[in-house]
Amino acid sequence: MALDSPPPPDRAEGTRGPWTLARRRFLRNRVAVAFLALFALIVLFVLAAPLWADHVADTGPNEGHTLEKIAVDGEERDVVNVEGRPIGPQWLGAGGKFFLGADGRLGRDEMVRLMYGGRTSLLVGVGSALLTTALAVVLGLLAGYFRGWVDTVIARTLDVLWSLPVFLIGLAVGISLALGGLKLGPIELESGSLLIPIGIISIFTLPYIARPIRGEVLALSEKEFVEAAVAQGAGPGRVMFGEILPNLASTIIVFFTLTIANNMLFEAGLSFLGAGVQPPNSSWGTMITGGVDLLYTQPLLAIIPGAMIMLTVLSLNIVGDGLRDALDPKAKLRLEAHAGMVEPKGTAV
Amino acid sequence: MARFAIRRLAGLVAVLFAVSVLLFVVFTVLPNTNPAQQLAGKNANPTLVKNIEEEWGFDDPLPQQYLTMMEKVLTGELVSYEPRIDVQEQIVERIPATLSLSIGAAIIWLFFGLLLGYLSAIRAGGWLDRVLTGVSIAGVSIPVFLIAPVLLYFLTYKVEIFPNGGYVPLTENPLEWASHLILPWFTLAILSIGFYSRVLRSNMLDVMNEDYVRTARAKGLSERKVMTRHVLRNSLIPIVTLFGLDFGATIAGTAIITETLYSLDGVGNYAASAASNYELPPVMGVALYGAFFVVFVNALVDIAYAYLDPRVRLGENAG
Numbered sequence: 001m002a003l004d005s006p007p008p009p010d011r012a013e014g015t016r017g018p019w020t021l022a023r024r025r026f027l028r029n030r031v032a033v034a035f036l037a038l039f040a041l042i043v044l045f046v047l048a049a050p051l052w053a054d055h056v057a058d059t060g061p062n063e064g065h066t067l068e069k070i071a072v073d074g075e076e077r078d079v080v081n082v083e084g085r086p087i088g089p090q091w092l093g094a095g096g097k098f099f100l101g102a103d104g105r106l107g108r109d110e111m112v113r114l115m116y117g118g119r120t121s122l123l124v125g126v127g128s129a130l131l132t133t134a135l136a137v138v139l140g141l142l143a144g145y146f147r148g149w150v151d152t153v154i155a156r157t158l159d160v161l162w163s164l165p166v167f168l169i170g171l172a173v174g175i176s177l178a179l180g181g182l183k184l185g186p187i188e189l190e191s192g193s194l195l196i197p198i199g200i201i202s203i204f205t206l207p208y209i210a211r212p213i214r215g216e217v218l219a220l221s222e223k224e225f226v227e228a229a230v231a232q233g234a235g236p237g238r239v240m241f242g243e244i245l246p247n248l249a250s251t252i253i254v255f256f257t258l259t260i261a262n263n264m265l266f267e268a269g270l271s272f273l274g275a276g277v278q279p280p281n282s283s284w285g286t287m288i289t290g291g292v293d294l295l296y297t298q299p300l301l302a303i304i305p306g307a308m309i310m311l312t313v314l315s316l317n318i319v320g321d322g323l324r325d326a327l328d329p330k331a332k333l334r335l336e337a338h339a340g341m342v343e344p345k346g347t348a349v
Numbered sequence: 350m351a352r353f354a355i356r357r358l359a360g361l362v363a364v365l366f367a368v369s370v371l372l373f374v375v376f377t378v379l380p381n382t383n384p385a386q387q388l389a390g391k392n393a394n395p396t397l398v399k400n401i402e403e404e405w406g407f408d409d410p411l412p413q414q415y416l417t418m419m420e421k422v423l424t425g426e427l428v429s430y431e432p433r434i435d436v437q438e439q440i441v442e443r444i445p446a447t448l449s450l451s452i453g454a455a456i457i458w459l460f461f462g463l464l465l466g467y468l469s470a471i472r473a474g475g476w477l478d479r480v481l482t483g484v485s486i487a488g489v490s491i492p493v494f495l496i497a498p499v500l501l502y503f504l505t506y507k508v509e510i511f512p513n514g515g516y517v518p519l520t521e522n523p524l525e526w527a528s529h530l531i532l533p534w535f536t537l538a539i540l541s542i543g544f545y546s547r548v549l550r551s552n553m554l555d556v557m558n559e560d561y562v563r564t565a566r567a568k569g570l571s572e573r574k575v576m577t578r579h580v581l582r583n584s585l586i587p588i589v590t591l592f593g594l595d596f597g598a599t600i601a602g603t604a605i606i607t608e609t610l611y612s613l614d615g616v617g618n619y620a621a622s623a624a625s626n627y628e629l630p631p632v633m634g635v636a637l638y639g640a641f642f643v644v645f646v647n648a649l650v651d652i653a654y655a656y657l658d659p660r661v662r663l664g665e666n667a668g
Contacts, residue, residue, distance in 0.1 A: 160363075160364050160367050160368075163364055163643075163644055163647050164364075164368060164371075164640060164643070164644065165597065165598055165600075165601030165602065165639055165640055165643040165644075166598075166602075167598070167601060167602035167603075167605070168601035168602065168605070168620075168635070168636055168639045168640060168643075169368075169371070169372070169375075169636060169640060171605070171620070171624065171632070171636070172372060172375055172376070172632055172633070172636035173375050173379070175624045175627065175629065175632050176375050176376050176379065176380050176387065176629065176632075177379060177380055178627060179380065179382055179387055179391070179627055180380050180381045180382030180386075180387070181380070181381040181382075182379050182380065182381055183379070183380070183381035184378070184379055188381060189381075261490075265492055268492060268494065269492075269494075269602075269603075269606055272494055272606060272609075273605065273606065273609065273621050273624050273625070274624050274625045274627075275624055285494070288494045288498070291498070292494075292498060292610065295498055295501060295502055295506075296502070296506050299498065299502045302494075302498040303495065303498055303499060303502070306492060306494050306495030306498060306499075307495060309492050309494070309495065310490055310491050310492060310495050313490045313492070314486070314487065314490035317486065317489070317490055318486065321486075
């Protein structure tokens with residue numbers, strides 16, 4: 001449905017290829033471009049974490065400063081006061097140290113943690129989106145191309161996965177593996193490994209992408225160009241990956257973008273409940289857990305990581321929407337990253 | 350219809366079995382620790398671990414272990430250790446709070462979601478539509494862990510309009526019940542309001558192009574009647590399935606986080622606080638019961654949908 005029937009070229013657009021046309025359509029969407037820029041800024045922000053930590057804040061994300069004092073405008077202040085209350089945002093008063101204050105009794109620098117936590121959140125989001133998309137493409141191609149029992153097995157498994165309350169089960173898996181890690185045959189993961197949340201999220205979001213891709217492969221494999229390839233003697237591998245896969249490109253790009261947003265929310269939810277990223281790593285989700293305890297004394301500790309999640313998810317959603325409009329103006333594809341994790345099932349049709 | 354229902358229920362049994370096996374694997378096969386140690390808790394003494402190992406038969410072959418686990422959970426024998434507390438009792442006690450939260454939120458999200466979607470659709474392309482579309486995109490992107498802290502800080506602390514978390518049973522004091530639930534209800538509903546309004550809007554725009562809508566207009570029906578009797582009614586059918594699925598998923602998803610944020614003592618909060626202490630038995634109980642509940646609701650929704658829309662039950666891949 002995607003690129004096999006490009007819209008008839010009009011005069012203004014001449015005889016450009018479909019990708020050039022798509023890029024032009026995307027660039028004309030000012031809102032999407034603005035949010036793409038915002039997303040790029042967020043990525044730069046988290047990438048700059050070591051620079052800020054070493055040259056401005058002069059501390060690491062997990063270094064405590066409980067008993068220390070800092071000089072703010074020539075005045076000494078406790079990082080954590082006698083009642084155990086952390087210092088609030090100092091902005092640039094202490095030369096960039098404790099820009100957003102300290103995170104709690106341990107007196108860690110909130111700004112440094114926000115930047116490093118964002119790295120973890122983005123890493124888990126992007127990593128799990130890559131894994132889900134890759135698995136979904138392979139399963140979708142196998143099911144849609146071979147049909148028969150291969151399709152039955154894959155489609156039924158996806159159906160079962162799809163009908164489960166994935167967040168609740170993801171939570172159970174996360175907690176069960178949080179204590180001692182995972183051991184499954186040759187695979188062994190430590191309890192703090194980021195591969196655990198990445199794996200959980202990838203598996204449980206799989207049906208949301210694999211099902212629509214399978215549907216599209218079913219439709220594409222009826223097309224003449226597939227028949228032509230088979231007639232020329234192409235084997236299943238070449239037909240699937242050489243002929244059908246390129247036609248899935250626009251679907252994959254759109255789903256990949258929206259899945260990052262969705263998976264970041266999934267990660268934040270799991271981590272917030274202690275079933276995702278494990279200490280000493282931190283993510284925006286685990287930072288909110290700590291912040292909520294101090295909500296009435298230092299509200300920003302909970303609100304800022306929450307706002308970062310929102311800005312990232314919002315920008316990815318809008319960019320994903322823009323990409324869909326640009327790549328496939330007539331598309332029926334709908335997969336909304338939803339702040340309720342992976343709820344809107346009716347949409348991934 | 351009966352045949353469809355029977356087939357769907359057979360599918361339900363298969364899914365329930367699959368979920369129970371999945372959870373068994375999650376709790377006993379996957380972890381790189383002794384499952385008895387896991388169940389006993391983080392700092393359990395060796396005697397307790399030994400007892401649990403015998404009680405659960407962790408030396409038995411896996412199928413036998415599976416049966417023991419299911420028997421324990423489904424007959425209500427599951428307990429959390431240190432102190433020894435009956436898990437099923439704890440869950441049952443908290444069901445009213447969870448249902449109050451979820452049903453109230455569902456009513457709010459359906460009402461506002463459909464209202465905004467309808468207004469957006471009949472003014473498609475106008476300024477109201479644009480504003481509402483923007484609001485709903487923002488709505489679907491706001492995570493509960495941002496809404497709840499903001500609402501709690503400003504509306505229970507800065508300005509003390511609402512009580513600061515907790516739950517009061519409906520039977521005890523209906524007014525207090527509602528005032529404790531207003532913020533959690535809206536927190537849980539905001540995401541779905543945005544989402545449902547977009548779904549209804551696009552459904553309605555699709556239906557507006559149908560021939561029978563043109564016929565209705567040609568008959569001379571008023572625009573209002575065309576919209577409510579023909580367009581809205583037909584656009585609501587897909588919403589039924591969506592709602593059934595979302596309701597189950599919300600109870601077993603965002604509601605857990607919302608309960609935790611508002612210290613609303615429901616089933617989700619029970620699982621979450623057990624989780625934060627690495628106490629496995631409550632998580633096991635809530636996960637299994639919760640999954641059964643959601644799978645069951647989904648099956649009922651499918652049957653209801655087949656009843657509403659005959660194409661589903663006559664279609665080949667139904668079920």
